[in-house]
Structures are given as C-alpha cells and as structure tokens.
Amino acid sequence: MAHYCSLNGNIVAQEQASLGVMDLAVLRGYGIFDYFLFKYGRPLLEEQYLERFYNSAQKMGLEPPLSRQELSRHLRELIAANGEDKGAIRLVLTGGYTPDGYTPGDPNLIVLQHGYPNYPESYFTEGIGLISHPFQREWPEVKSINYLTGIKLLPEIRRAGALEVLYHYNGELREAVRSNVFLVTEKEELVTPDRDILFGITRDSIFKAAEGLLPVIARKVSMEEVYNAREVFVTGSNKSVMPVVHIDGRPIGDGKVGYWSKKLKDGLEAYREGYYGAP
Ligand SMILES: Cc1ncc(COP(=O)(O)O)c(C=O)c1O
Incomplete structure (x- = not known):
C-alpha cells in the first residue's frame, strides 16, 4: 500500500487521512470517482480520465476543489512522494459535508494510490x-x-x-x-x-x-x-x-x-x- 494519499490537495500519510462523518458520501452514498493506471510516473491516458471525472462531477452538481490543471500537477506530486514506478490512482469526489443530512456541501477530493493490478494469471x-x-x-x-x-x-x-x-x-x-x-x-x-x-x-x-x-x-x-x-x-x-x-x-x-x-x-x-x- 502506498504511504501517502491526498485530501483536498494536501498530501498526508494514508493512515492519518480521515473524512468527517457528515460527508454525503457516508450518509447517502453520493459521490463520484475514477481510476487509472500509471507507469514510469505517467498517468495512462490522463486527458481522457480527467475529462470523464470532471464530466461526472458536473453532472452530479459537484465542483472539485482543484482545477483540472491543478489536479494533473498534484497527481504527479503524489506519485513522486510515494516513489513507486507504477501503480494505480483513484480519485474520489464526495458530496461534501451536508448541513442537513441530505443537501450536498463543498465536495471533498480524495486521491489514493493503489498497487498495480495483480489478478491471477x-x-x-x-x-x-x-x-x-x-x-x-x-x-x-x-x-x-x-x-x-x-x-x-x-x-x-x-x-x-x-x-x-x-x-x-x-x-x-x-x-x-x-x-x-x-x-x-x-x-x-x-x-x-x-x-x-x-x-x-x-x-x-x-x-x-x-x-x-x-x-x-x-x-x-x-x-x-x-x-x-x-x-x-x-x-x-x-x-x-x-x-x-x-x-x-x-x-x-x-x-x-x-x-x-x-x-x-x-x-x-x-x-x-x-x-x-x-x-
Ligand atoms: C460500471 C463500469 N463500467 C465500465 C467500466 C470500465 O471502465 P474503464 O475501462 O474506464 O475502467 C467500469 C470501471 O470501473 C465501471 O465501473
């Protein structure tokens, strides 16, 4: 498991990263994600995945706290911090902290790094x-x-x-x-x-x-x-x-x-x- 992940643009040790219980992803399962591979530090088909991620966000009425360009730069920082040559990245954008248990708040953006997929041959x-x-x-x-x-x-x-x-x-x-x-x-x-x-x-x-x-x-x-x-x-x-x-x-x-x-x-x-x- 990668050591670092990121929460709203801040790189933190994954063990210490946490999200509050009032996030709409926890209370109502409201949120989006995406997942892609990287190798030699380069995200695979980054343009296409980020396009889909920002489109999903827009359709769900969620505005990511980082722009596409900022997120692209940030991904590279996280990959560099973890120091793995290849792996996978999961972006998660939640419904955010809700004032009443139902209405979306400001979305939380989580970036997780996983190992390269390893299915049995x-x-x-x-x-x-x-x-x-x-x-x-x-x-x-x-x-x-x-x-x-x-x-x-x-x-x-x-x-x-x-x-x-x-x-x-x-x-x-x-x-x-x-x-x-x-x-x-x-x-x-x-x-x-x-x-x-x-x-x-x-x-x-x-x-x-x-x-x-x-x-x-x-x-x-x-x-x-x-x-x-x-x-x-x-x-x-x-x-x-x-x-x-x-x-x-x-x-x-x-x-x-x-x-x-x-x-x-x-x-x-x-x-x-x-x-x-x-x-
Ligand atoms: C519902 C669904 N369909 C298709 C796919 C395959 O998409 P992709 O090739 O972009 O990983 C996924 C991947 O998670 C999925 O969740």
Missing part, C-alpha cells in the same frame, strides 16, 4: 465466469461510487465461481459491474453496446487496438447473442482484456479462451506501452 489464460442480472445503472455515463447491486450479489458470484455480474435490461446487454463487455460474433465482428453504459476508457482503447484487425460495431446487443457468441471478454482499466468462458454456467464458444481475446489483450497492452513511452 489464470484469469487471462483460462478465462473467468460471469452471472447475469437484470439491472440498469441509474446514471450510466456517470462514474458514481454506487455499486450497491454488484456488492450485494457478491455471495451469489462466489457460489457460481464467477468474477462479476453481467447486467442486462429488457433482454439487452449493458455492461458488467466494473467493466465493459465485448463479443466476437460468428461473422468475426467485434460488437459492444452503444448506450446506457459507462463509456469505459479501456473500451475506447480496444476500438483503437482493433483497427485494421476486425470490424468493431457499437450497437444494441441482445443477451441471446451474448450466450451464442464465439468469444466474450470484459475490459476495464484494472482488468485489461479478460476472457469470459462461462455465463450463468453456460459455456461461451468452445468454453476456452479465444483467439481474439488474446490478440486484443496483446494489442491493448502494446497501445498502453506506446502511450507510456520509454522509462
């Missing part, structure tokens, strides 16, 4: 499972801190030997709790939903990594298509490309990690390395 070489659940996130394009449904379903996920929940609504695929979903059809097209989801930055990077390899189509996707896909994979900042080999206990394709899941994971990682540049 088998998740990538053997794939993962999902369970499906009918649900539509309330404000899909906002990265709110509300993960109530996914967290409530953790015992069921564990019982099914799955890693996450796949959300669908009126028979249409949406996303997974903390990742976007792609499928490879029998026609060798890469397909992903185009609405009512969080527009993942990794999803966007996959569009770029797939250029010239296979057609990518963002459109309405039925759950029928998901179960009958040749390959399914999920994408996220901390997951890269993770192949899905079963959903609700039903095998996807031949039940093994597919060609495109591997190929696009390599493509995504090459794209990311290209962004970081040389050490």
Whole structure:
C-alpha cells in the first residue's frame, strides 16, 4: 500500500487521512470517482480520465476543489512522494459535508494510490465466469461510487465461481459491474453496446487496438447473442482484456479462451506501452 494519499490537495500519510462523518458520501452514498493506471510516473491516458471525472462531477452538481490543471500537477506530486514506478490512482469526489443530512456541501477530493493490478494469471489464460442480472445503472455515463447491486450479489458470484455480474435490461446487454463487455460474433465482428453504459476508457482503447484487425460495431446487443457468441471478454482499466468462458454456467464458444481475446489483450497492452513511452 502506498504511504501517502491526498485530501483536498494536501498530501498526508494514508493512515492519518480521515473524512468527517457528515460527508454525503457516508450518509447517502453520493459521490463520484475514477481510476487509472500509471507507469514510469505517467498517468495512462490522463486527458481522457480527467475529462470523464470532471464530466461526472458536473453532472452530479459537484465542483472539485482543484482545477483540472491543478489536479494533473498534484497527481504527479503524489506519485513522486510515494516513489513507486507504477501503480494505480483513484480519485474520489464526495458530496461534501451536508448541513442537513441530505443537501450536498463543498465536495471533498480524495486521491489514493493503489498497487498495480495483480489478478491471477489464470484469469487471462483460462478465462473467468460471469452471472447475469437484470439491472440498469441509474446514471450510466456517470462514474458514481454506487455499486450497491454488484456488492450485494457478491455471495451469489462466489457460489457460481464467477468474477462479476453481467447486467442486462429488457433482454439487452449493458455492461458488467466494473467493466465493459465485448463479443466476437460468428461473422468475426467485434460488437459492444452503444448506450446506457459507462463509456469505459479501456473500451475506447480496444476500438483503437482493433483497427485494421476486425470490424468493431457499437450497437444494441441482445443477451441471446451474448450466450451464442464465439468469444466474450470484459475490459476495464484494472482488468485489461479478460476472457469470459462461462455465463450463468453456460459455456461461451468452445468454453476456452479465444483467439481474439488474446490478440486484443496483446494489442491493448502494446497501445498502453506506446502511450507510456520509454522509462
Ligand atoms: C460500471 C463500469 N463500467 C465500465 C467500466 C470500465 O471502465 P474503464 O475501462 O474506464 O475502467 C467500469 C470501471 O470501473 C465501471 O465501473
């Protein structure tokens, strides 16, 4: 765990950082966040992540105490203070101290540094499972801190030997709790939903990594298509490309990690390395 975090622009030892009990994030779960990797001290695709973070804040009526430029500078200070070559950053903007238990106050900005994601290698070489659940996130394009449904379903996920929940609504695929979903059809097209989801930055990077390899189509996707896909994979900042080999206990394709899941994971990682540049 990193030693330092930051609260409203002040770098402090994480063990000593604290937030008051009247923050609306504590009382009503009101707040937003974002999460991204860094390497060689450089935040990955910083522009895109900060854009999403400030957009989420604006949509929730929250004004961060630091401007984008100040936050960008500040991130580098925190990364330098912790002295790690690579890791992950979590930005959290809360509803702030509320005067009456309901109305937002001045938001608190927390910046946490986490270790670089470290999933077991088998998740990538053997794939993962999902369970499906009918649900539509309330404000899909906002990265709110509300993960109530996914967290409530953790015992069921564990019982099914799955890693996450796949959300669908009126028979249409949406996303997974903390990742976007792609499928490879029998026609060798890469397909992903185009609405009512969080527009993942990794999803966007996959569009770029797939250029010239296979057609990518963002459109309405039925759950029928998901179960009958040749390959399914999920994408996220901390997951890269993770192949899905079963959903609700039903095998996807031949039940093994597919060609495109591997190929696009390599493509995504090459794209990311290209962004970081040389050490
Ligand atoms: C609901 C949801 N969808 C999709 C994603 C993937 O987004 P990204 O690739 O930007 O990490 C996340 C990531 O946390 C998420 O919470």
